[in-house]
Amino acid sequence: MQKIGVFVCWCGSNIAATVDVKAVANAMRSEPGVVFSTDYQYMCSENGQNLIKDAIRDYKLDGIVVCSCSPRMHEATFRKTAMAAGLNPYMVEIANIREQCSWIHKDMPEGTEKAMVLARAAIAKVKKNAPLTAGTSPVTKRALVIGGGIAGIQTALDVADAGYEVDIVEKSPTIGGRMAQLDKTFPTLDCAACILTPKMVEANQHEKINLITYSELENVSGFVGNFTARIRKKARHVDEKKCTGCGVCTEKCPSRKGLNEFNMGLNTRGAIYIPFAQAIPNLAVIDTSNCIHFKTGKCGICEKNCSAGAIKFDQEDEIIERKYGAIVVATGFKPIDASYFDEYAYTQSKDVVTSLEFERLMNAAGPSKGVLVRPSDGEHPHDITFIQCVGSRCSHDATKGKEYCSKICCMYTAKHAMLVREKYPDVNVHVFYIDVRTPGKNFDEFYRRAVEQYDVDYIKGMVGKVTVEGKKLHVQGSSLLSNDQLHIYSDMVVLATAIEPDPTARSIGTMLTASMDTNDFFTEAHPKLRPVESPTAGIFLSGVCQGPKDIPETVAQAGAAASKVIGLLSKNELVGNPCVAHANELLCNGCSQCERVCPYGAITYVEKEVRGPEFRGVKRVAQVNEAVCQGCGACTVTCPSTAMDLKGFSNNQIIAEVDAICR
Amino acid sequence: MQRELIERLNALIGEGVGKRVLGWKRGEFFYDTEPAILAADQLDELVYDSFCGPNLSKYLIQEMPKLGEGEKIIALIKPCDSYSFNQLCTEHRINKDKVYVIGVGCKGKIDVDKIRARGITGITGIDVDGDALTVHTLYGDEQVNRKEVLLNKCLSCKGKEHRVFDEQIGESEETSTGDDRFDMVKKLEAMSAEERFAFWRGELSKCIRCNACRNVCPACSCVKCVFDNPNTGVQNKAAADDFEENLFHIIRAFHVAGRCTDCGECSRVCPQGIPLHLLNRKFISDIDELYGEYQAGEEVGQRHPVINYTQGDCEPSIVHERGSNA
Numbered sequence: 001m002q003k004i005g006v007f008v009c010w011c012g013s014n015i016a017a018t019v020d021v022k023a024v025a026n027a028m029r030s031e032p033g034v035v036f037s038t039d040y041q042y043m044c045s046e047n048g049q050n051l052i053k054d055a056i057r058d059y060k061l062d063g064i065v066v067c068s069c070s071p072r073m074h075e076a077t078f079r080k081t082a083m084a085a086g087l088n089p090y091m092v093e094i095a096n097i098r099e100q101c102s103w104i105h106k107d108m109p110e111g112t113e114k115a116m117v118l119a120r121a122a123i124a125k126v127k128k129n130a131p132l133t134a135g136t137s138p139v140t141k142r143a144l145v146i147g148g149g150i151a152g153i154q155t156a157l158d159v160a161d162a163g164y165e166v167d168i169v170e171k172s173p174t175i176g177g178r179m180a181q182l183d184k185t186f187p188t189l190d191c192a193a194c195i196l197t198p199k200m201v202e203a204n205q206h207e208k209i210n211l212i213t214y215s216e217l218e219n220v221s222g223f224v225g226n227f228t229a230r231i232r233k234k235a236r237h238v239d240e241k242k243c244t245g246c247g248v249c250t251e252k253c254p255s256r257k258g259l260n261e262f263n264m265g266l267n268t269r270g271a272i273y274i275p276f277a278q279a280i281p282n283l284a285v286i287d288t289s290n291c292i293h294f295k296t297g298k299c300g301i302c303e304k305n306c307s308a309g310a311i312k313f314d315q316e317d318e319i320i321e322r323k324y325g326a327i328v329v330a331t332g333f334k335p336i337d338a339s340y341f342d343e344y345a346y347t348q349s350k351d352v353v354t355s356l357e358f359e360r361l362m363n364a365a366g367p368s369k370g371v372l373v374r375p376s377d378g379e380h381p382h383d384i385t386f387i388q389c390v391g392s393r394c395s396h397d398a399t400k401g402k403e404y405c406s407k408i409c410c411m412y413t414a415k416h417a418m419l420v421r422e423k424y425p426d427v428n429v430h431v432f433y434i435d436v437r438t439p440g441k442n443f444d445e446f447y448r449r450a451v452e453q454y455d456v457d458y459i460k461g462m463v464g465k466v467t468v469e470g471k472k473l474h475v476q477g478s479s480l481l482s483n484d485q486l487h488i489y490s491d492m493v494v495l496a497t498a499i500e501p502d503p504t505a506r507s508i509g510t511m512l513t514a515s516m517d518t519n520d521f522f523t524e525a526h527p528k529l530r531p532v533e534s535p536t537a538g539i540f541l542s543g544v545c546q547g548p549k550d551i552p553e554t555v556a557q558a559g560a561a562a563s564k565v566i567g568l569l570s571k572n573e574l575v576g577n578p579c580v581a582h583a584n585e586l587l588c589n590g591c592s593q594c595e596r597v598c599p600y601g602a603i604t605y606v607e608k609e610v611r612g613p614e615f616r617g618v619k620r621v622a623q624v625n626e627a628v629c630q631g632c633g634a635c636t637v638t639c640p641s642t643a644m645d646l647k648g649f650s651n652n653q654i655i656a657e658v659d660a661i662c663r
Numbered sequence: 664m665q666r667e668l669i670e671r672l673n674a675l676i677g678e679g680v681g682k683r684v685l686g687w688k689r690g691e692f693f694y695d696t697e698p699a700i701l702a703a704d705q706l707d708e709l710v711y712d713s714f715c716g717p718n719l720s721k722y723l724i725q726e727m728p729k730l731g732e733g734e735k736i737i738a739l740i741k742p743c744d745s746y747s748f749n750q751l752c753t754e755h756r757i758n759k760d761k762v763y764v765i766g767v768g769c770k771g772k773i774d775v776d777k778i779r780a781r782g783i784t785g786i787t788g789i790d791v792d793g794d795a796l797t798v799h800t801l802y803g804d805e806q807v808n809r810k811e812v813l814l815n816k817c818l819s820c821k822g823k824e825h826r827v828f829d830e831q832i833g834e835s836e837e838t839s840t841g842d843d844r845f846d847m848v849k850k851l852e853a854m855s856a857e858e859r860f861a862f863w864r865g866e867l868s869k870c871i872r873c874n875a876c877r878n879v880c881p882a883c884s885c886v887k888c889v890f891d892n893p894n895t896g897v898q899n900k901a902a903a904d905d906f907e908e909n910l911f912h913i914i915r916a917f918h919v920a921g922r923c924t925d926c927g928e929c930s931r932v933c934p935q936g937i938p939l940h941l942l943n944r945k946f947i948s949d950i951d952e953l954y955g956e957y958q959a960g961e962e963v964g965q966r967h968p969v970i971n972y973t974q975g976d977c978e979p980s981i982v983h984e985r986g987s988n989a
Contacts, residue, residue, distance in 0.1 A: 214688065221778060507974055510974050511974070582738075586886075587885075587886060587887050587892070588886070589754070589885055589886050590754075590755050590756070591754035591755060591756065592753075592754065592755055596971070597964050597970040597971075599972065603757075616886070616888070617728065620755055631899070638969075639891070640885055640888050640919075641885035641886060641887060641888070641892075642895050643886075651895065651896065652894075652896050655896040655897070656896075
């Protein structure tokens with residue numbers, strides 16, 4: 001008979017307030033196989049751990065059950081405790097009586113009963129546990145950063161500075177991302193390009209950083225320390241080695257239909273183009289959907305004018321396959337589509353713009369060369385209304401918009417208002433807001449400057465409707481403070497649209513098996529304690545892909561993600577998980593279903609001589625590569641004959657748990 | 664056609680294509696046929712007529728290890744059986760290289776019970792002429808429309824195309840009624856949970872656990888079935904009481920999900936007349952709806968949606984929402 005010890009933790013009052021811990025410990029004492037059962041205030045404390053160690057030695061325990069918090073919190077702690085007392089660490093089971101019991105129940109008898117049931121299930125399982133030993137796997141010392149915005153650039157620079165190779169894969173033809181599109185940055189009003197472009201140049205020149213631009217991730221396989229990524233490098237139709245970035249082709253191109261993405265489509269560009277002056281790499285790219293040569297087979301003016309002979313109409317996509325130890329997601333954001341909010345007349349008037357479009361209108365490299373003009377007629381505006389929270393902070397049952405606060409809009413709207421008043425004191429500026437949120441260093445001072453020094457007309461209230469009336473935009477809103485219905489006739493309306501994760505994030509999340517929330521933001525391993533790691537080992541999060549952030553926060557998080565990557569890449573090998581699958585060759589049908597379902601490619605089939613009471617001879621059987629298996633269990637549930645089983649989570653163990661619960 | 668078939672088989676054996684044939688032979692009564700492995704000197708026992716309903720593909724599994732290097736077995740495969748054949752090839756249970764497949768023509772097979780259900784008894788023989796069926800009985804001849812007495816599985820015929828063959832003999836005919844094969848599944852889905860539970864309890868409580876459904880099923884081909892394996896922990900469970908007994912069929916349906924070709928053999932052989940194929944069809948209709956239309960056994964090497972991941976797969980939450988609404 002096995003000797004099992006049960007240790008019930010109070011977790012202060014976290015558990016003890018809803019679960020009668022003494023009653024649980026007493027009840028478990030009479031469970032078959034249990035030779036020791038006790039409770040303690042903080043089982044994870046040194047005293048608590050010593051209590052466990054002493055009991056293991058004194059009662060010669062060969063398995064323990066700790067009734068405490070989630071195994072995600074302290075399973076590792078108690079495994080180490082058991083190991084220190086000479087017990088195999090995989091002879092430890094955790095009954096989660098906190099997250100799955102005390103925290104979700106209010107009634108003490110109910111909570112106590114459930115805690116007992118969970119404890120019994122863990123006892124039933126630990127009795128069927130077997131000692132396991134973990135193997136190791138090597139770490140590929142190279143990181144992949146997905147996205148070349150400020151988040152990706154910063155993470156790559158920090159990882160590369162630590163001496164590791166980094167690849168940045170960026171879907172557009174240049175790195176720089178959203179920050180490159182900004183004019184000035186709050187709260188210091190320094191120019192975005194002036195602080196970003198040095199970093200872009202540094203990333204380009206860094207000997208450890210490899211930029212893979214105009215490329216998309218197609219597939220990722222493998223696991224922490226050992227990922228394999230397939231990257232499609234789209235054809236630029238320009239020879240990267242020959243193109244000097246002189247820009248002659250972009251000027252000569254007769255096609256002028258392509259919308260300029262960098263300027264948010266406010267003007268057009270050639271079919272061959274360089275996204276912006278400081279683009280990195282500074283190479284032209286052909287937009288085949290607008291190129292006359294690709295549409296008709298004629299033209300070829302760029303080819304004739306290129307002194308470097310860099311135009312390659314027949315260039316094809318290239319597939320790069322490479323191994324990585326760690327992957328950083330830095331896929332960033334996009335503003336939501338403002339046309340969903342047509343009460344603000346976005347699709348009816350060119351003079352209703354989003355804040356990112358306004359950013360381009362104010363920028364010296366923008367479509368109006370930095371002169372603020374109405375997009376419809378090029379005239380100087382005299383009255384501008386800003387509307388905040390367009391699509392942010394919507395009620396959960398709203399059919400459009402997001403429930404969350406986009407975090408950056410209050411500050412950039414204050415910035416826009418201030419910049420307009422600074423450059424054009426004759427322009428009246430109104431800002432409609434629900435709340436002004438400025439919780440950052442020097443943020444509130446910045447906002448107050450807009451109100452107090454620059455005399456921006458902040459109106460607490462929302463706009464109900466914007467209508468086009470002649471050359472004017474009739475803004476109808478309410479002022480909650482003066483309890484007035486307002487009618488403002490503006491020349492321009494600027495919508496502070498919510499931001500949402502880049503549309504590519506969802507498919508990347510699927511590829512990486514990294515979890516996401518309902519808004520498609522990546523989920524952290526722990527919202528407070530592991531904010532830059534995905535729950536999927538080896539995947540790290542940088543920037544807005546994890547949640548709305550401003551630039552300083554993004555850069556801080558990018559550095560944090562880099563430090564986690566460096567920590568991982570500095571290891572030569574990783575201790576694996578011994579809870580891996582194994583096949584019972586006598587039961588194996590050789591049907592290959594497990595091989596097909598395995599997301600890690602850990603299963604292969606061999607013809608092998610098998611001897612058993614009912615079968616003797618050569619048969620086709622599954623074999624698990626234990627270094628590659630991640631213990632996900634997909635094969636065990638696929639196998640119809642239960643030939644495939646998972647060590648530490650065997651079918652029998654799980655059935656024993658269910659039986660104990662249903663007893 | 665039977666005579667033509669036997670002649671061809673004799674010729675093939677003469678040419679050394681194979682030594683034995685998987686086909687049908689007569690059972691106890693003239694309308695009983697049973698799967699048989701016949702050597703060259705037993706070929707006169709071979710039967711191919713309107714009663715050759717049984718799906719033969721599964722019987723090839725046990726023949727595989729008996730075949731020497733380069734040796735083949737000759738198998739008679741009807742169009743619908745060819746799906747099971749391919750599915751078993753996909754699962755590496757049959758090696759196509761070891762089988763010479765004769766795609767035999769099929770115009771639908773007759774269910775003798777449907778003739779009896781018309782009050783015709785003392786049946787002694789049958790003559791088929793197109794759709795005209797002359798049933799000889801002790802009390803004289805009766806005329807029946809052949810189409811009206813086909814096996815249920817023939818009413819959702821997969822068509823006359825053999826998905827695998829080395830040569831074809833005989834004409835085939837599509838016998839599907841054109842009704843949606845998921846009609847009954849839809850009716851069950853429309854029921855309340857209580858009604859559906861009552862329906863299945865009513866049906867499954869008839870089960871006598873003869874295991875005929877499992878033994879005939881080409882997808883139920885495990886080396887050792889979990890219900891025969893005392894170490895699985897489920898073997899005794901499904902025998903503890905009559906309710907748990909019912910779970911046998913549910914577990915079986917889960918085990919064949921994605922691999923079931925809807926051959927209908929489970930319901931055909933059930934001595935208690937339980938419509939077992941409906942459980943499998945529910946899975947098939949769910950797979951079709953969630954992952955796009957899928958027919959197991961259409962090609963060799965298919966990866967069925969249940970063991971495949973694609974980026975276009977529906978989100979798990981969608982599956983969950985459907986589950987909780989049902």
